Amino acid sequence: MATAQVSQAPSISPLAIRERIGTISTAEIVSILKGEIIGLHIKQAFSIEVAEEINANFLRNPGRRERKDGVPGQYIGASHYRKDAAAYFAESENARPFVDALFGRLVDPVRGLFDALKRELRNQGIELRLAHSEHGQANVCRALWWSGTGMYALEPHDDVAQVLCAGNDYEISAVANNTVVALNFYPSMPEEGGNLRIWSHKPTVTDRKSQGVETTGYPYSTDYLKAVPCHDFQLKAGDIALIDGGFIHGVTRQSGNGKRRLLLNSFFGFARPDLVLWWT
Ligand SMILES: O=C(O)CCC(=O)C(=O)O
Ligand SMILES: [Fe+2]
Secondary structure (H helix, E strand, C coil): CCCCCCCCCCCCCCCCEEEEECCCCHHHHHHHHCCCCCEEEEECCCCHHHHHHHHHHHHCCCCCEECCCCCCEEEECCCCCCCCHHHHHHHHHHHHHHHHHCCCCCCCHHHHHHHHHHHHHHHCCCEEEECEECCEECCCCEEEEECCCCCEEEEEECCCHHHHCCCCCCHHHHHHHCCCEEEEEEEECCCEECCEEEECCCCCHHHHHHHCCCCCCCCCCHHHHCCCCEEEECCCCCEEEEEECCCCEEEECEECCCCCCEEEEEEEEEEECCEEEEEC
């Protein structure tokens, strides 16, 4: 019997998004972890002085590299994307001095959020820690700028496929069954563009297969997304954005020749009801 391969239109899931000015609270972060909200944008969440210092440290950092994994951009730190655990944790260890150098003598705002969330979760009987293996430990963040030249500086993608397909040697694989939270700090933003765009669609394994992105979650075509509503986070230096990384998202092209867009990124999520892992 022949089975017809019917390509389904992407299913729409509502985007519960909170945007405000001020200080981020651990209660809001827990809301994202638990899937109660999909996106959180805190404007003016860390100081411009700190943002500018991190940006200057990125520019003069000898650990800055061009990405060679098919995603155009530059980075400091390690990405687990398309790497086995041995390669990722070894890279994390090697990159640690350069990640530390992003903050110099500053009080690191990403580490501050990590520590606050750790305290909050500990009160609930939940451990938060960096992912590790016998090859090393993840860093608290990585720094990135994107250099895609098409419609998007970073093409539409999801952050879950890479976790789901990370492999058995990774303890993070278990997080793919829960919300994979993407945490983004923005030390530098262009005058125009560079929005974080999130679509009302959380692809399934079947969706990914139909789009040929089963193991990477990257990139989804504009055609696939054309009928899906989306929301743009209009970011400024000093902002923080957290999203459920299972929803398709991307970064719009930046215009003008002014400041470049710099991001500090990490991922975290429940591996077990009593354990939240954090990695990059
Ligand atoms: O640059 C951003 O705002 C989002 C980054 C992102 O989606 C990622 O690193 O997976
Ligand atoms: Fe992402």
